[in-house]
Amino acid sequence: MIQQLFNPSVQHTLDLVGIFVFAISGALLAVRKNFDVFGIAVLAEVTALGGGLLRDVVIGAVPPAAFTDLGYFVTPLFAALLVFFLHPEVERIQAGVNVFDAAGLGLFCVTGTVKAYDYGLGLTASAALGLATAVGGGVLRDVLANEVPSLLRWDRDLYAVPAIVGSALVVLCIRYDVLNPFTSGFAVVTAFVLRLLAMRFHWRAPRAWHRRSTAREDESAG
Amino acid sequence: MIQQLFNPSVQHTLDLVGIFVFAISGALLAVRKNFDVFGIAVLAEVTALGGGLLRDVVIGAVPPAAFTDLGYFVTPLFAALLVFFLHPEVERIQAGVNVFDAAGLGLFCVTGTVKAYDYGLGLTASAALGLATAVGGGVLRDVLANEVPSLLRWDRDLYAVPAIVGSALVVLCIRYDVLNPFTSGFAVVTAFVLRLLAMRFHWRAPRAWHRRSTAREDESAG
Amino acid sequence: MIQQLFNPSVQHTLDLVGIFVFAISGALLAVRKNFDVFGIAVLAEVTALGGGLLRDVVIGAVPPAAFTDLGYFVTPLFAALLVFFLHPEVERIQAGVNVFDAAGLGLFCVTGTVKAYDYGLGLTASAALGLATAVGGGVLRDVLANEVPSLLRWDRDLYAVPAIVGSALVVLCIRYDVLNPFTSGFAVVTAFVLRLLAMRFHWRAPRAWHRRSTAREDESAG
Numbered sequence: 001m002i003q004q005l006f007n008p009s010v011q012h013t014l015d016l017v018g019i020f021v022f023a024i025s026g027a028l029l030a031v032r033k034n035f036d037v038f039g040i041a042v043l044a045e046v047t048a049l050g051g052g053l054l055r056d057v058v059i060g061a062v063p064p065a066a067f068t069d070l071g072y073f074v075t076p077l078f079a080a081l082l083v084f085f086l087h088p089e090v091e092r093i094q095a096g097v098n099v100f101d102a103a104g105l106g107l108f109c110v111t112g113t114v115k116a117y118d119y120g121l122g123l124t125a126s127a128a129l130g131l132a133t134a135v136g137g138g139v140l141r142d143v144l145a146n147e148v149p150s151l152l153r154w155d156r157d158l159y160a161v162p163a164i165v166g167s168a169l170v171v172l173c174i175r176y177d178v179l180n181p182f183t184s185g186f187a188v189v190t191a192f193v194l195r196l197l198a199m200r201f202h203w204r205a206p207r208a209w210h211r212r213s214t215a216r217e218d219e220s221a222g
Numbered sequence: 223m224i225q226q227l228f229n230p231s232v233q234h235t236l237d238l239v240g241i242f243v244f245a246i247s248g249a250l251l252a253v254r255k256n257f258d259v260f261g262i263a264v265l266a267e268v269t270a271l272g273g274g275l276l277r278d279v280v281i282g283a284v285p286p287a288a289f290t291d292l293g294y295f296v297t298p299l300f301a302a303l304l305v306f307f308l309h310p311e312v313e314r315i316q317a318g319v320n321v322f323d324a325a326g327l328g329l330f331c332v333t334g335t336v337k338a339y340d341y342g343l344g345l346t347a348s349a350a351l352g353l354a355t356a357v358g359g360g361v362l363r364d365v366l367a368n369e370v371p372s373l374l375r376w377d378r379d380l381y382a383v384p385a386i387v388g389s390a391l392v393v394l395c396i397r398y399d400v401l402n403p404f405t406s407g408f409a410v411v412t413a414f415v416l417r418l419l420a421m422r423f424h425w426r427a428p429r430a431w432h433r434r435s436t437a438r439e440d441e442s443a444g
Numbered sequence: 445m446i447q448q449l450f451n452p453s454v455q456h457t458l459d460l461v462g463i464f465v466f467a468i469s470g471a472l473l474a475v476r477k478n479f480d481v482f483g484i485a486v487l488a489e490v491t492a493l494g495g496g497l498l499r500d501v502v503i504g505a506v507p508p509a510a511f512t513d514l515g516y517f518v519t520p521l522f523a524a525l526l527v528f529f530l531h532p533e534v535e536r537i538q539a540g541v542n543v544f545d546a547a548g549l550g551l552f553c554v555t556g557t558v559k560a561y562d563y564g565l566g567l568t569a570s571a572a573l574g575l576a577t578a579v580g581g582g583v584l585r586d587v588l589a590n591e592v593p594s595l596l597r598w599d600r601d602l603y604a605v606p607a608i609v610g611s612a613l614v615v616l617c618i619r620y621d622v623l624n625p626f627t628s629g630f631a632v633v634t635a636f637v638l639r640l641l642a643m644r645f646h647w648r649a650p651r652a653w654h655r656r657s658t659a660r661e662d663e664s665a666g
Contacts, residue, residue, distance in 0.1 A: 030374070036427035038382045039374030053280070058497070060506035062282035067347040074346075087430050124518075125511040139588070144361070146370045148590045152474070152483030160482045205480035208531050252596070258649035260604045261596030275502070284504035289569040296568075309652050366583070368592045 015111070016075050018104030023048035023079035024090065024097050026141045030080075031087045033145050037080075043141055044080040045073070051136030055112050055129050059119040098199060102162075106192035109134035109163040110184050113170040123171040130167035135160060154207045158198035161205070166191030237333070238297050240326030245270035245301035246312065246319050248363045252302075253309045255367050259302075265363055266302040267295075273358030277334050277351050281341040320421060324384075328414035331356035331385040332406050335392040345393040352389035357382060376429045380420035383427070388413030459555070460519050462548030467492035467523035468534065468541050470585045474524075475531045477589050481524075487585055488524040489517070495580030499556050499573050503563040542643060546606075550636035553578035553607040554628050557614040567615040574611035579604060598651045602642035605649070610635030 026047025030040040049066040056064035066072050083090050090097065112133025116126040135151050138159075142149040150156050169187035173179040197203065248269025252262040271288040278286030288294050305312050312319065334355025338348040357373050360381075364371040372378050391409035395401040419425065470491025474484040493510040500508035510516050527534050534541065556577025560570040579595050582603075586593040594600050613631035617623040641647065 031430045033370070033374075034376060034429060035374045036376035036429050038427050039376070040430065042374060042382075057279055057501055058507060058511065060282075060504075063280060063341070063343055063347070067280065067343055067351065070344065070346055073350060084430050119507070121507055121511055122514065124514055125507070128517060129511065143365060143587060143590075144371060144374065146365075146368065146590065148477070149588060152477075152479045152486060152588065154478060154480035154483070160486070205482050207478060207480050208475045208484065208528050253652045255592070255596075256598060256651060257596045258598035258651050260649050261598070262652065264596060264604070279501055282504075285502060285563070285565055285569070289502065289565055289573065292566065292568055295572060306652050365587060366593060366596065368587075368590065 011111070012071070014107055016071055017100070018107045019048040019072060019075045020079050021097060021100035021104045022051075022137050023076035024083060025101055025138070026076070027080045027083035028087065028090060028094075028097075029141060029145055029147075031083060037084055040084055041077055041080040043144060044076040044083070046144060047137045047141040048076040048079070049073075049137065050140035051108060051112070051133040051138075054136045054140075055116060055133045058129060058132075059116055059121065061115070061119060099196065102192050102195035102199070105134050105159070105163055105195055106166055106188040106190070109166040109191055110170050110188050113167045114179075114184070117171075117174060123175060126174075127164075127167035127171045130170065131160065131163050134163040134166075154204060156204070158203045158205060159195070161203075162191040162194035162198065165194055233333070234293070236329055238293055239322070240329045241270040241294060241297045242301050243319060243322035243326045244273075244359050245298035246305060247323055247360070248298070249302045249305035250309065250312060250316075250319075251363060251367055251369075253305060259306055262306055263299055263302040265366060266298040266305070268366060269359045269363040270298040270301070271295075271359065272362035273330060273334070273355040273360075276358045276362075277338060277355045280351060280354075281338055281343065283337070283341060321418065324414050324417035324421070327356050327381070327385055327417055328388055328410040328412070331388040331413055332392050332410045335389045336401075336406070339393070339396060345397060348396075349386075349389035349393045352392065353382065353385050356385040356388075376426060378426075380425045380427060381417070383425075384413040384416035384420065387416055455555075456515070458551055460515055461544070462551045463492040463516060463519045464523050465541060465544035465548045466495075466581050467520035468527060469545055469582070470520070471524045471527035472531065472534060472538075472541075473585060473589050473591075475527060481528055484528055485521055485524040487588060488520040488527070490588060491581045491585040492520040492523070493517075493581065494584035495552060495556070495577040495582075498580040498584075499560060499577045502573060502576075503560055503565065505559070505563060543640065546636050546639035546643070549578050549603070549607055549639055550610055550632040550634070553610040553635055554614050554632045557611045558623075558628070561615070561618060567619060570618075571608075571611035571615045574614065575604065575607050578607040578610075598648060600648075602647045602649060603639070605647075606635040606638035606642065609638055 023044040026043040026045075027040050029047075030043040033039075035043065049064075049072060052072075053064045053066050056062060056066070109130045111130075113126050113130025115133075116129035117123070121129065139149045139151055142151075151159055166187045169190060170179065170184060173183045173187070245266040248265040248267075249262050251269075252265040255261075257265065271294060274294075275286045275288050278284060278288070331352045333352075335348045335352025337355075338351035339345070343351065361371045361373055364373075373381055388409045391412060392401065392406060395405045395409070467488040470487040470489075471484050473491075474487040477483075479487065493516060497508050497510050500506060500510070553574045555574075557570050557574025559577075560573035561567070565573065583593045583595055586595075595603055610631045613634060614623065614628060617627045617631070
């Protein structure tokens with residue numbers, strides 16, 4: 001049982017911050033898609049809680065934390081309200097939102113990996129579920145908004161790789177029995193910084209070979 | 223244990239009616255999308271059973287009722303057949319279908335909330351899952367049909383709000399210990415009537431502030 | 445307990461082959477949609493493991509086999525790498541891939557049905573889940589790629605029907621107590637051959653009556 005990496009109240013606060021910023025990204029997309037106030041709230045909830053919900057259903061941790069902790073449920077509603085009333089201001093600080101989103105990504109890939117391992121999964125499976133925890137909410141967000149998940153698109157800065165690195169660091173720490181608040185904090189920070197660098201320098205992953213010249217850039221025509 | 227609000231056979235009949243009308247809405251969309259007969263059956267099943275399936279997986283009630291009660295599974299197939307052979311006639315009575323759909327909405331938000339509470343969830347979480355039970359099938363229907371979920375669109379009459387009110391009434395009744403067939407029946411009827419009024423008077427929810435003037439109305443251009 | 449129909453290592457090898465070819469189909473769609481290398485890997489994993497994951501979550505077999513057997517997880521990554529480097533060659537042998545995909549379809553509808561029955565579901569529900577196991581990954585693949593699931597489209601050769609026949613044969617065998625490696629092998633082969641015939645002769649399912657003349661053929665305009 002290694003779940004309490006951090007002081008419980010510190011962990012809980014970090015979780016709420018991550019949930020809040022993920023919810024902001026969902027609510028902003030909802031505004032861009034012209035959804036009404038309930039659509040904004042639904043997309044905020046799904047984006048913020050979807051990854052953890054997916055993980056908990058898969059590992060059999062039901063009812064999922066999203067439904068047992070009132071703070072987890074209410075936080076996205078605050079984010080939705082904020083965006084509803086102040087979305088031009090929130091969009092103007094998009095860069096700041098992206099920094100928080102990177103923090104959420106780093107945090108959730110680590111806590112997701114640890115929770116999956118705690119429920120008896122193997123190291124590789126735990127890392128995969130940590131990744132799913134970190135990116136699952138965003139994928140559900142894009143599916144509900146009827147868009148190609150930004151995770152999968154080649155023309156977006158690296159998003160999965162920082163989470164993969166974070167999850168991999170955690171399973172390495174577990175493997176060599178050195179997982180503690182410092183090493184897991186290091187994994188969080190590594191994923192966070194990698195994501196910031198990817199945004200700053202527009203790091204992208206390669207597409208399939210021979211594809212670059214022939215592909216139509218406009219995938220909506222596909 | 224408060225699950226048997228109504229006489230079991232009454233409850234079961236109501237469930238089947240709700241499942242049937244939800245399935246009709248799925249099958250009609252499938253016809254409009256030009257799906258074949260199996261696509262019609264799949265969309266009918268998913269629309270009718272998706273919300274309850276989601277709820278049961280989340281609360282850990284597996285295998286879900288959708289897979290243990292043969293009537294739940296077969297009813298959408300009848301709806302699919304009916305629409306397959308008679309869809310112009312069914313579309314002509316769309317107004318009637320909408321009334322039944324409103325009844326299904328009212329019924330499922332109430333029974334979904336009660337079942338979630340029975341499985342140990344808190345009041346807020348139970349209401350949220352009741353809402354998910356009522357609207358989840360329709361969201362899955364629209365996702366599979368590759369459309370923006372009509373639940374999220376600002377240009378559709380209120381759909382979530384009646385279900386939220388119904389679920390909220392149920393948790394208030396639970397909170398004050400007055401849940402019985404009469405009060406829960408009242409919650410069903412309230413959600414039902416609110417949905418009918420929303421359709422009759424085209425009640426809509428607001429979009430984000432400043433958005434009304436600048437948004438392109440055609441979201442498919444988004 | 446009837447799960448071990450075949451010699452365990454034979455069964456496992458067959459599973460891996462099915463997973464591999466399903467992953468190829470996901471990876472090829474990802475290349476066509478112009479996804480980057482991580483998008484290719486994600487779509488390969490989801491296509492290959494999604495159907496079984498869905499089944500295991502519904503029947504309560506958590507953590508799902510996809511997360512407890514390392515081979516299940518790693519095989520789609522090999523398929524993704526292969527397509528990433530050699531996709532023109534893989535597309536050229538598309539016909540061969542389709543044959544393997546048909547084999548995966550036949551195999552998974554049978555093993556999915558048997559596993560669902562083993563977990564206590566009724567015969568009809570087991571057949572339905574067997575079908576979901578066989579086609580679920582492909583539906584998730586198309587939803588993530590933001591396309592109308594090819595399963596639902598009338599202009600694609602029959603895909604669900606062979607799986608339905610295979611699942612139905614299995615539940616008939618269970619019902620009459622004659623399920624054994626030979627009869628279940630016969631069900632696999634029947635589904636496999638039906639799918640091959642459907643591709644060879646372009647068998648299609650009918651759309652709703654009156655629809656053929658009036659429907660716009662271009663559903664993307666819908």
